[in-house]
Amino acid sequence: MATEIRPDIAELELPELEQALADLGHPRFHARQVYQWVHKRGVTDFALMSDLGRDLRAQLASQFAILTPRVERKERSSDGTTKLLLRMADGKLIESVYIPDTPAQTFCISTQVGCAMRCAFCLTGKMGIERNLTAGEIAGQVRVLARELGMLDARFNIVLMGMGEPLHNYEATMKALRMLADEHGVGLSPRRMTLSTVGVLPALERLATEPLMPNLAISLHSTTEDQRDMLVPINRKYGLKELLDACRRFPIKRRERITFEYVLLQDVNDTPEDARRLVRLLHGIRGKVNLLPLNEAAGIPFERPSDDRVNRFARILSEHGVTVSVRKSRGRDIRAACGQLITESSRTAAPGKRLAMLMGT
């Protein structure tokens, strides 16, 4: 695959783009026009930037590329969920998902190719990590989804819950969020962004000091240190107690809450005792719980609990004053549901190799 040697203009925040244009001898306001074409209009060719002079367009084209994830495949579920398989400039593949009416329109975005966290119930984790995505690649998924779905002018939310752990790719993730928030591009309010993390503590503490603060979701999934060590291996380094202490210190905005995600695995973490322990653990934290009955997949050694067990768990939380919701699984027929993102190269590997990947061996 040919490697692009011109710098990627979609990788620049607006102040960087203003500087780049100033260095070429152009007024800074042209940077705002270019930024809007790239990030808001999803344009991939300088020639289409019709409010720029022909000379400037030619100069930009000679100096910069506009790298945009390429749609390799688009799958639409019977429930309207749409999954894009996207190819990066270096050939790497990731997946991004559009989820309708949840209740808003939501784009689920990836931050890494694969994931290093190796959560025991997640297919992406079985892939391991290939590399971090750049800020331009993270933000680029939003404009590609918006363009493909005819939503360039629509309102939508984004959740960083696709492939990867966002806080394990901190700089690029935060840069991408700033780029998406810029009013000259998508202009996405931080209230419409949710960052989901398993709890990479030093990065979580750093996030607490950021001027741009997305909503926070914590992938908790367990109520004891021993069990979380097994389900979410980063717990061996940053334990449950430390994580919840960090959540207590986290500067949550007024009227907002931390979402605690809890994947329900039959006979593993879905008992009444687990529910009561969860109530006690969350005491004193302004939070809510989102229960995710497991999306079963080959190679994942857990089962989805029955609806009765899910409802029993939810009822115990609710009776103890914890706000709880049960996530409706979307896009299961196209493997776009939570924890099911795994790219084609992994999926089409020889059966033996694929099994080895799924089993993490």
Ligand code: SF4
């Ligand atoms: S659940 Fe999230 S953090 Fe855990 S392995 Fe999967 S993608 Fe990574």
